[in-house]
Amino acid sequence: MDVDSETVSKGEEEQRKAIVLILVGAPGSGKSTFCDHVMRVSTRPWVRICQDTIGNGKSGTKTQCLMNAASALKDGKSVFIDRCNLDREQRADFVKLGGPQIDVHAVVLDLPAKLCISRSVKRTGHEGNLQGGKAAAVVNRMLQKKELPKLSEGFSRITFCQNETDVQAAVRTYNALGPLDTLPSGCFGQKNPEAKIQLGIMKFLKKVDAPVIAGSDATSSQDSVAKELWNKGLKSDSSSSANAVKEVKDGGELAVGSVVATATLDNVPTLAFPSISTADFQFNLEKASDIIVEKVEEFVTAQKNIDSSKFLTFVGDITHLYSGGGLRCNVIANAANWRLKPGGGGVNAAIFSAAGPALETATKERAGSLVPGKSVVVPLPSTSPLFSREGVTHVIHVVGPNMNPQRPNCLNNDYIKGCKVLREAYSSLFEGFASIVRSQEMLSKENNEKLGSGLLESHDHFELSHLNQFPNSDQKVKREDVYESERSKKCKGLQDEIGSRITDCTDAKDKLNSEKINGNMTKAWGSWAQALYHVAMHPERHKEDVIEMSDDVVVLNDLYPKAQKHLLVLVRSEGLDCLADACKEHLLLLRTMHAMGLKWAEKFSSEDESLVFRLGYHSAPSMQQLHLHVISQDFNSKHLKNKKHWNSFNSAFFRDSVDVIEEISKHGKATLKDEDSLLSMELRCHRCRSAHPNIPRLKSHISNCRAPFPASLIQNERLVCASKKDSINQ
């Protein structure tokens, strides 16, 4: 959370933010014209980076564009990236130009293909020499690759334009943007053909400090989804929460969400909430808007860890924030009815319908009904489509005041009471969100101590699965007993190398997996599984992989590293295939392996202090020949592709080397847990323990999660890092 550094440096400097404006559009969509129009009028210093002209006659390169853009930004100028930028990959490097003092915007010129083609075909003397008949084919091909930008790519603001009116509105918006101004964050102008927009909530914006300038004419386009406003100097004044653009759809259909995040929209607890009581409950919009502004401001001021600049409003469907708008919001609020039942209409019906029956069941467990002004936090079961599709982990039901005589508890226009109840409703909602944030912080810091029961109460589903992973000491004993009995059943513990390797195993599967080799029953390894064995036997033949060799072990880079640094310390002697084979006589060897792994981990973490390592064995390895994994905890690797990969390093399947040594010295054998269930467990962040629906989403989360490691990992030196305090607890 970079909140502190941001707020400390407040003042003139901070407002002088440069902008990287990435234009997205096919040839002929009007990107260059857009730049020209803005540069002609704007008082802000703009530089246009155009790939067509940058090469001085020759065709330019992306690298040239990047270099020129970087140097213009260095001079304090804002830049237009005038190239097609139609897919995410094309845009990515330019998005990276952004930073604390540089906002990255996109303007999407998503005009009809026909129009782009006809313009490209007609024009002559085009800078990129794309004209005439050839243009049609090129534009068509490019449009097939089109991938509309999302906020999650790193944009702070995206403006979608689908017709000339939209383009003109966007031009006006940027024209009027002086050197010190900033624009509100969020997505603007994205069309949803079913959405009808009510402009009355414009009143909400009147709350914003002057000067307020309307970016586009509210009446000019019927289906315009967002109107843009901004206020000057909003970051240093006290009403930063008024940095908001708000729209409500007609007839109380799916409403607008407001989003409060603590740092980035991607990976920290983020709340999205609709405006409460403004739809079916017919509360006066102006009064409602005042209260939203007031309560949000109060909340972001009180919560030191919430970055008020990350408050934004978003026009869209609150049940499709991720899939429809690229916004990751793990907590959404529902403008519920007092019975906490589906139906009614508006947001409530939409959320219950999108979340499926799981939400109704989970809600019932929490509360049967709710009085106006109160809220209830409901953890969303992972079976809900809202969880798997949108990444929503909690729904907070809020009941606001009702002014609709057709509905229960009508206040008959008693706005004194109504406003009081609405304030309570927002307070309760934000407190609910704060409790989720706190409990997630607790979870990440959690050690074997008990959690506050109040927090536990609202997060049972987290706790249960969490305890699965990090049992407290009592449970640990139990679990180990379980491992033990299962292990005996499976007869994995092979006594020693010489003697009776033949077991009385009755497990059919084990028999199938076994065969007689040299008279001993041992696991059959496929040819692909023997690669490490071959390296161990002939390290000299694999010099390109091997980084160190001793009499006992070989150290090599994992061929498919699952993190930035991923080494294997491989036993050289024949016959010790896996951890199940290890017993007391191997203790010395295991300690040698550990020492070797530790040496490399320390070397790497001293070179790069951000690297933290874990040393351990897989309970049931896929590759023959005992090997110790030395793996950095970033898990930043393209080779980490599936659940099995993740869980093999982040569940009880992974046996820490220190524990293995301790267990073998005490009991003569290591505790193994090779159940399939461990490898197919739900995906949880190894730091904050948050759950994620799939591997891409998990990876996106862990790339930014800075929560401290769980105490169970910090204890007993299971984690190795350069400076324990700094690296683990940052």
Add this chain to the structure above:
DNA sequence: GTTCTAGAAC
């Protein structure tokens, strides 16, 4: 249509 997972072959 695209993204993601999971099973089979190697």
Add this chain to the structure above:
DNA sequence: GTTCTAGAAC
């Protein structure tokens, strides 16, 4: 262990 791919999920 990976790669390939069908089909499930979105």
